[in-house]
Amino acid sequence: MKKRKHLLAADSVIINNNHVVLVKRRFPPGKGCWVLPGGMVEPGETIKEALVREAKEETGLDVEPLRMIGIYDDPERDPRAYVVSVAYLCKLKGGKLHKSRECEEVRFFDINDALNMNLGFDHGKILRDGLMLLGFLGKKVLVGGTFNIIHPGHIYFLRKSKSFGKRLVVVVSNDETAKKKGKLIFPAKERKKLLESLRFVDKVIIGDKKxxxxxxxxxxxxxxxxxxxxxxxxxxxxxxxxRLGIDVRIKRIDKYGDYSTRKIIKK
Known part of the structure; x- marks a missing residue:
């Protein structure tokens, strides 16, 4: 039986404002796949030094390793050799995002989008484990509404909804739908910005028209x-x-005060 080379690698999970950095590989193995920044540890180099160097080379970003996520040693995780990877959560310190010669593309992805991607190697597992450490993978709460004029009733509704989980995703009505309910005060893009300014709201999406x-x-x-x-x-x-395979619970939020967007508009 032919012996395989044993190599040590270091991979980074770099989170900033609910987004994670991914790079698209230019060369095999995994050509065309999105992966976490990382690479082999060079002789005389510590794992943390390798993390900092690889992040800078592949993404242009300056990072600081904060906490080890885990050790990933599946013998089949890399076809080139028996590669053991040590993964770290890393803090973004600075730099400017740009791709290296080894990457086709580098960019920030929304955490939810990244979790739904088929990442190369075992990087999907590394990402999930890292987000679990950060508490991002607690229960997700979804709410929807027009939010034509944000008033205390809305604030109560959003805060109470957030209390049921870890992340609050708000779906704001598109303009076409909002107009059917009465006078439109602000377009969807502006309502989205207002909702994003609330610290207890994690993500805002403009609803689908159909x-x-x-x-x-x-x-x-x-x-x-x-x-x-x-x-x-x-x-x-x-x-x-x-039918979609989603096990979801429904929570009904009680009324707060006598606040109504229609009443406010009439005044």
């Missing part, structure tokens, strides 16, 4: 929170989510 379930299918929430006056066919919701 099918609300497209967002549910993509985000795959653990909980959907509904306002006291939001009308939705719960039977249809249950059937559609089951």
């Amino acid at each position: 099918d609300f379930f497209k967002v549910i299918e993509k985000e795959r929430p653990d909980i959907i929170a509904l306002g006291y006056d939001q009308e939705i066919d719960l039977s249809t919701l249950k059937k559609r989510t089951e």
